[in-house]
Amino acid sequence: MNRQLEIKLLEELLGLKQQNALFLDDQPTTNRVSHYIDVERFERESHQVFARHPQIVAHVSELAEPNSFLRVTAQGLPLLLLRGDDGALRVFLNVCRHRGTRLVDGEAGCRKRFSCPYHGWTWNSRGEFVAAPHFEDGFPGTDPAELGLKTVPAIERHGFIWLLPTSDRGATEAEFFAAIDDDLAWVGIDRLAVHQSERQVRRCNWKMLVEGGLEAYHFRVAHRKTIAKRFNDNLSSYHALGPHLRSILPRSSILALEEQPKESWDIREHANVLYTLFPKSMLLVQSDHVIWISVEPEAPNLSHVRMVTLIPRESGQPQEYWDKNHELTVMTLNEDFDLAESIQSGLASGANDSLRFGRYEGALSVFNDNVQNCLS
Ligand code: FES
Numbered sequence: 001m002n003r004q005l006e007i008k009l010l011e012e013l014l015g016l017k018q019q020n021a022l023f024l025d026d027q028p029t030t031n032r033v034s035h036y037i038d039v040e041r042f043e044r045e046s047h048q049v050f051a052r053h054p055q056i057v058a059h060v061s062e063l064a065e066p067n068s069f070l071r072v073t074a075q076g077l078p079l080l081l082l083r084g085d086d087g088a089l090r091v092f093l094n095v096c097r098h099r100g101t102r103l104v105d106g107e108a109g110c111r112k113r114f115s116c117p118y119h120g121w122t123w124n125s126r127g128e129f130v131a132a133p134h135f136e137d138g139f140p141g142t143d144p145a146e147l148g149l150k151t152v153p154a155i156e157r158h159g160f161i162w163l164l165p166t167s168d169r170g171a172t173e174a175e176f177f178a179a180i181d182d183d184l185a186w187v188g189i190d191r192l193a194v195h196q197s198e199r200q201v202r203r204c205n206w207k208m209l210v211e212g213g214l215e216a217y218h219f220r221v222a223h224r225k226t227i228a229k230r231f232n233d234n235l236s237s238y239h240a241l242g243p244h245l246r247s248i249l250p251r252s253s254i255l256a257l258e259e260q261p262k263e264s265w266d267i268r269e270h271a272n273v274l275y276t277l278f279p280k281s282m283l284l285v286q287s288d289h290v291i292w293i294s295v296e297p298e299a300p301n302l303s304h305v306r307m308v309t310l311i312p313r314e315s316g317q318p319q320e321y322w323d324k325n326h327e328l329t330v331m332t333l334n335e336d337f338d339l340a341e342s343i344q345s346g347l348a349s350g351a352n353d354s355l356r357f358g359r360y361e362g363a364l365s366v367f368n369d370n371v372q373n374c375l376s
């Protein structure tokens with residue numbers, strides 16, 4: 001995001017605030033309830049949406065040291081992320097090449113060797129097969145060079161580790177990033193480090209978790225105990241960046257800009273910027289830190305979610321300051337996620353054939369259109 005755009009986005013919201021107006025689409029829209037509960041629909045989303053787009057699986061600070069590892073599940077795959085002793089990042093399936101046991105059980109750590117807990121086959125931090133007990137007697141003619149851990153294509157970019165599409169019919173890497181490269185460079189995620197993170201399992205469709213952040217209509221009611229006072233009632237804007245979305249949620253302080261020369265306007269001082277990275281990663285950019293929210297769908301009504309607070313490497317703030325920030329984030333997101341579960345629990349009741357998106361909830365409509373457009 002360049003300075004011109006930053007000022008333009010603030011002008012748009014300040015103008016609306018001054019006129020006591022809202023950011024409105026032309027028409028309200030609807031989305032079918034079946035899109036959140038159908039098993040067949042979920043299968044198509046898995047193959048035609050999730051598997052066809054790059055996906056963030058870790059922040060680089062989680063694998064900073066040589067020989068560090070991280071175990072994650074993404075795209076339904078059990079993954080082992082390794083920073084080799086050569087400094088290179090590689091992603092493997094966390095599956096033993098003998099009889100398929102899960103190779104690593106720990107969540108994260110630092111190790112030069114990875115031995116399978118079943119019969120002890122062993123690999124190094126580059127994923128190369130090292131040795132196995134009684135290997136020559138048991139497996140004559142087997143070439144050890146072919147027993148490396150199975151690799152999964154991944155790249156490091158903008159401070160994150162991204163899994164590349166596991167289906168070759170997806171968006172190309174170039175197309176996907178062209179739409180968000182400027183904004184992600186502006187956020188400067190590579191200058192941050194993980195402070196704290198939390199994993200949860202939620203009984204709701206993955207889209208509910210994404211939709212929760214896409215409008216400010218609910219702030220005054222749903223977040224009355226947490227963040228409502230810091231924001232304007234039902235005021236937010238959104239802009240599509242290819243398949244991604246940039247939503248701006250201005251804070252109550254935005255009117256202070258009236259008194260300031262435009263050259264000094266700073267969007268992070270007066271608004272939260274939320275990036276929805278298609279389809280299911282979210283970056284909530286706040287004044288001095290960033291929240292990364294990652295959703296891993298398991299079933300139409302079951303999703304895993306990870307909330308990560310990323311802070312500057314040299315922040316000058318004490319630990320307690322960031323702990324409090326993380327705590328408020330989790331508390332606020334829990335309000336959203338509890339409501340998502342509440343919605344999901346009544347979807348199959350027949351009360352609604354479709355859910356309604358008001359003119360100020362247009363980002364939900366665009367997000368769902370983008371999902372729909374991927375499905376054949
Ligand atoms: S299954 Fe891993 S060593 Fe046998």
Ligand SMILES: [Fe+2]
Pocket residue numbers: 212213218222223332336
């Ligand atoms: Fe919310």
